Amino acid sequence: MGCRALLLLPFLSFGAATTIRSGVKTLGSLHLPTNPTSEPAVANNYSVLYFQQKVDHFGFSDTRTFKQRYLISDKHWQKNGGSILFYTGNEGDIVWFCNNTGFMWDVAEELKAMLVFAEHRYYGESLPFGKDSFKDSQHLNFLTSEQALADFAELIRHLKRTIPGAENQPVIAIGGSYGGMLAAWFRMKYPHIVVGALAASAPIWQFENLVPCGVFMKIVTEDYRKSGPHCAESIRRSWDAINRISSAGSGLQWLTKALHLCSPLTSGSIPNLKEWISETWVNLAMVDYPYEANFLQPLPAWPIKVVCQYLKNPNVSDTVLLQNIFQALNIYYNYSGQAKCLNISQTTTSSLDTVGWNYQSCTEMVMPFCTNGVDDMFEPYLWDLKKFSEECFNQWKVKPRPHWITTLYGGKNISSHSNIIFSNGDLDPWSGGGVTKDISDTLVAINIPEGAHHLDLRANTAFDPATVLSSRLLEVKHMKRWISDYYGSDRRQP
Numbered sequence: 001m002g003c004r005a006l007l008l009l010p011f012l013s014f015g016a017a018t019t020i021r022s023g024v025k026t027l028g029s030l031h032l033p034t035n036p037t038s039e040p041a042v043a044n045n046y047s048v049l050y051f052q053q054k055v056d057h058f059g060f061s062d063t064r065t066f067k068q069r070y071l072i073s074d075k076h077w078q079k080n081g082g083s084i085l086f087y088t089g090n091e092g093d094i095v096w097f098c099n100n101t102g103f104m105w106d107v108a109e110e111l112k113a114m115l116v117f118a119e120h121r122y123y124g125e126s127l128p129f130g131k132d133s134f135k136d137s138q139h140l141n142f143l144t145s146e147q148a149l150a151d152f153a154e155l156i157r158h159l160k161r162t163i164p165g166a167e168n169q170p171v172i173a174i175g176g177s178y179g180g181m182l183a184a185w186f187r188m189k190y191p192h193i194v195v196g197a198l199a200a201s202a203p204i205w206q207f208e209n210l211v212p213c214g215v216f217m218k219i220v221t222e223d224y225r226k227s228g229p230h231c232a233e234s235i236r237r238s239w240d241a242i243n244r245i246s247s248a249g250s251g252l253q254w255l256t257k258a259l260h261l262c263s264p265l266t267s268g269s270i271p272n273l274k275e276w277i278s279e280t281w282v283n284l285a286m287v288d289y290p291y292e293a294n295f296l297q298p299l300p301a302w303p304i305k306v307v308c309q310y311l312k313n314p315n316v317s318d319t320v321l322l323q324n325i326f327q328a329l330n331i332y333y334n335y336s337g338q339a340k341c342l343n344i345s346q347t348t349t350s351s352l353d354t355v356g357w358n359y360q361s362c363t364e365m366v367m368p369f370c371t372n373g374v375d376d377m378f379e380p381y382l383w384d385l386k387k388f389s390e391e392c393f394n395q396w397k398v399k400p401r402p403h404w405i406t407t408l409y410g411g412k413n414i415s416s417h418s419n420i421i422f423s424n425g426d427l428d429p430w431s432g433g434g435v436t437k438d439i440s441d442t443l444v445a446i447n448i449p450e451g452a453h454h455l456d457l458r459a460n461t462a463f464d465p466a467t468v469l470s471s472r473l474l475e476v477k478h479m480k481r482w483i484s485d486y487y488g489s490d491r492r493q494p
């Protein structure tokens, strides 16, 4: 695997440096029998506003500014005893995150909360230099988590100054994936601004050697192992089948046709093909939700189980195995029935920005990933920082600083902080780099056995497993305590 990941979400991109993919969006009628749709209700009543931010919060010579987009909803907000829930935006369009964070809309009334969704700089419409934002390393220089956190802090100060009644209210940071890491780090760095943070599926330890580099793909593999007999084994065998077929006479043409690919394969594109297939399995692991949903792609409920129905028998010929692999991929790429062909340059929604994340993973967000083909179903891949660093330099003219995040945010040594909930789904490969055990009374872990990538942040549905419902209740309980602690202390009495 040339290695690109998805942190999703986003998270997105494993590593850097290979081809940059933008997303597909296929919507349309369903062609498979399924449950009635349970796509969560969409949160759509909010105002879209812009706030003038400094391009550089950490120096005095640069006075340029840009407009940061944010969304605000005050339907359930109460000036008396209310709160402010602040979504720390991650690597994509903030409207998309807003659409996919039904949890905040579900709890707004109970917490008498104003909802704010702040877009991360360099994503969506919040581009510091417009279309030149990604032009070169000079323009990208201000794309860091520190600058993003400073944007959030300035925005909250602004809201408190300008919205009557907001000034003396507690703010809670909420985020998922990279946004969850930002929520946790925001509470660590700005404890005077937010009373607590809900960090959902936040792999704050997927750095340096804090966790084994193979843990991510091991969890992906486990999901396939558990979702159908011989499923992971079939996938493991598919790599050699691809090698054998693609090196035979008319194998490339056969494979192009069998996988319904848009463009003919060449022997040089076989590594890309394998990467694209690997990334598809990874994405499915992130969005293995219990109901039909459209996050990265429109998908059925428990999509890995559906995929695995095609991968029950590893003891078949190479051609049959790869035809089965096509059927499985087709669930991810063609559940809507609209795909004309499969494009190995695309794996996910265009609401996630893989270019920005690719740069971030080449600078601060250096996440080591590896596979060994034994504990996981992928071809062996060694983490090679030197090579990674060179690829980053070729692409961006900058080199990663792998130690910076742990220097900045403490790595595992974070016990002096307080009021952070780390929630993780056991099905989510990112849980491997997450905090899954309590660190103290107020740095707590919530594990959701049947949860994929920040399932808890999605809206309540009738199809939610009991474990995610109880996790959401527990999260609200913690948030209520932070709010009452805030109002209970004399100095902050409104």
Ligand SMILES: *[C@@H]1O[C@H](CO)[C@@H](O)[C@H](O)[C@H]1NC(C)=O
Pocket (backbone or CB within 6 Å): 045, 046, 074, 075
């Ligand atoms: C949307 O929000 C505005 C302002 O908060 C409110 O006046 C309006 O009634 C809301 N509309 C709906 C459909 O809820």
Ligand SMILES: *[C@@H]1O[C@H](CO)[C@@H](O)[C@H](O)[C@H]1NC(C)=O
Pocket (backbone or CB within 6 Å): 042, 044, 093, 095, 096, 099, 351
């Ligand atoms: C968000 O949801 C609305 C309402 O369903 C939809 O029109 C819009 O396209 C969505 N936006 C994104 C970026 O997902």
Ligand SMILES: *[C@@H]1O[C@H](CO)[C@@H](O)[C@H](O)[C@H]1NC(C)=O
Pocket (backbone or CB within 6 Å): 230, 313, 314, 315
């Ligand atoms: C596949 O074949 C091997 C060797 O013949 C055998 O041990 C194994 O049980 C078979 N697996 C399945 C799922 O049929």
Ligand SMILES: *[C@@H]1O[C@H](CO)[C@@H](O)[C@H](O)[C@H]1NC(C)=O
Pocket (backbone or CB within 6 Å): 031, 260, 330, 334, 336, 337, 338, 339, 340, 341, 342
């Ligand atoms: C997608 O599904 C539709 C409907 O079943 C089918 O006609 C079409 O050929 C499929 N596309 C691909 C790429 O297989």
Ligand SMILES: *[C@@H]1O[C@H](CO)[C@@H](O)[C@H](O)[C@H]1NC(C)=O
Pocket (backbone or CB within 6 Å): 021, 022, 023, 262, 263, 343, 344, 345, 346
């Ligand atoms: C495949 O995806 C790439 C990247 O998004 C795009 O440039 C290309 O046009 C797509 N090819 C086809 C045939 O859709």
Ligand SMILES: *[C@@H]1O[C@H](CO)[C@@H](O)[C@H](O)[C@H]1NC(C)=O
Pocket (backbone or CB within 6 Å): 406, 407, 410, 411, 412, 413
């Ligand atoms: C964290 O604490 C451990 C044990 O006290 C120590 O070995 C390690 O160097 C510390 N790491 C950082 C980044 O301070």
